[in-house]
Amino acid sequence: MCRRRTASACCCWRRHTMARDLRELSKLRDSLSYLYFEKAVIERDQNAIVVMRGDERIPVPVSSLTVLMLGPGTSITHAAVRVICDSGCTVLWCGEHAMRFYGFGLGETRKAAQLMKQARLFSSPDAHLEVARRMYLLRFPEKLQGAMSIRQLRGLEGVRVRESYKLYSKMYGIPWNKRNYNRNDWNQADVINIALSSANAALYGLCHAAIVSLGYSPGLGFIHTGKQLSFVYDIADLYKLETSVPAAFEAASKPSDDIGRSARVIMRRLLREKKVLKRIPDDLAFLFDIKTDEDVNMDEAGDLWDEEGTVAGGINYSEDAKTDDDIDL
Numbered sequence: 001m002c003r004r005r006t007a008s009a010c011c012c013w014r015r016h017t018m019a020r021d022l023r024e025l026s027k028l029r030d031s032l033s034y035l036y037f038e039k040a041v042i043e044r045d046q047n048a049i050v051v052m053r054g055d056e057r058i059p060v061p062v063s064s065l066t067v068l069m070l071g072p073g074t075s076i077t078h079a080a081v082r083v084i085c086d087s088g089c090t091v092l093w094c095g096e097h098a099m100r101f102y103g104f105g106l107g108e109t110r111k112a113a114q115l116m117k118q119a120r121l122f123s124s125p126d127a128h129l130e131v132a133r134r135m136y137l138l139r140f141p142e143k144l145q146g147a148m149s150i151r152q153l154r155g156l157e158g159v160r161v162r163e164s165y166k167l168y169s170k171m172y173g174i175p176w177n178k179r180n181y182n183r184n185d186w187n188q189a190d191v192i193n194i195a196l197s198s199a200n201a202a203l204y205g206l207c208h209a210a211i212v213s214l215g216y217s218p219g220l221g222f223i224h225t226g227k228q229l230s231f232v233y234d235i236a237d238l239y240k241l242e243t244s245v246p247a248a249f250e251a252a253s254k255p256s257d258d259i260g261r262s263a264r265v266i267m268r269r270l271l272r273e274k275k276v277l278k279r280i281p282d283d284l285a286f287l288f289d290i291k292t293d294e295d296v297n298m299d300e301a302g303d304l305w306d307e308e309g310t311v312a313g314g315i316n317y318s319e320d321a322k323t324d325d326d327i328d329l
Helices: 002-016 078-086 113-123 125-139 150-172 191-213 230-242 244-252 259-273 276-288
Strands: 032-037 041-045 048-053 056-060 065-070 090-094 101-104 304-306 309-311
Touching: 032 191, 032 259, 041 078, 048 078, 065 191, 078 090, 090 191, 113 125, 113 276, 125 150, 125 230, 125 276, 150 230, 150 244, 191 230, 191 244, 191 259, 191 276, 230 244, 230 276, 244 259
Parallel strands: 032 065, 065 090
Antiparallel strands: 041 048, 048 056, 090 101, 304 309
């Protein structure tokens, strides 16, 4: 537990102490999606990293990468972590086959405007419902006519999911019964469920990286709730039926010695074809009614909260606080 928290904290600290102008980095919408490595050694190679497995050397341009997923058996140097963080690439420390993750680095956003807006909408019942409705509106805008309760929206989503699974099952000739897996033993599931778990894990990692990079909280969900990744699940559900689900069925329909890897490779193709990284910032802006072109840089000192709004930070206010009855502290 302590090791995981330390790894994440080190990455976060480095990001906050960087003097580099964040405008030099690629925008999220223009980045590559993700890469997953296990049983490898990762070192710095100038302003990039190199992944070494046996005699194989794989150069990785991390400045254009959104998320790097590191599985078991991976060793990484301090210099490599530094260039990864400098490049604005989120790192996820994962379990075997990228099925779950244990730690992550902070994104590059320096302002809290998006997070504060998300928190205000999350805490207001009426605004919370409106954001949830917008999430469903992104999935089937033609069907949300008139006022529908959240229960009706969940039912409509359930029908959409069920029919999509039936469609892909018939398209690829893969029998589908239900979502079924054992968290303690992934290999006990059937092929399609293993492929789906792997594809979903990649999608969750990508959405998580996008959320923190854009300055939102992964825990403040509007449909899912009660988990540290509730908002990640919310956003991933917007794209799941056009990315991870068809990727899983396509992977399961082809012979493979590593069904998880096959699903992730297909996922990268679908994420590119569906332009998911380009859509996420716009979709988040639509959900929260936020401009997408705000500067992610900020001055060294932020504002201070005040009863009447905010006041400038980085200023000593001791003189303003003095009164005739000053107390000697």
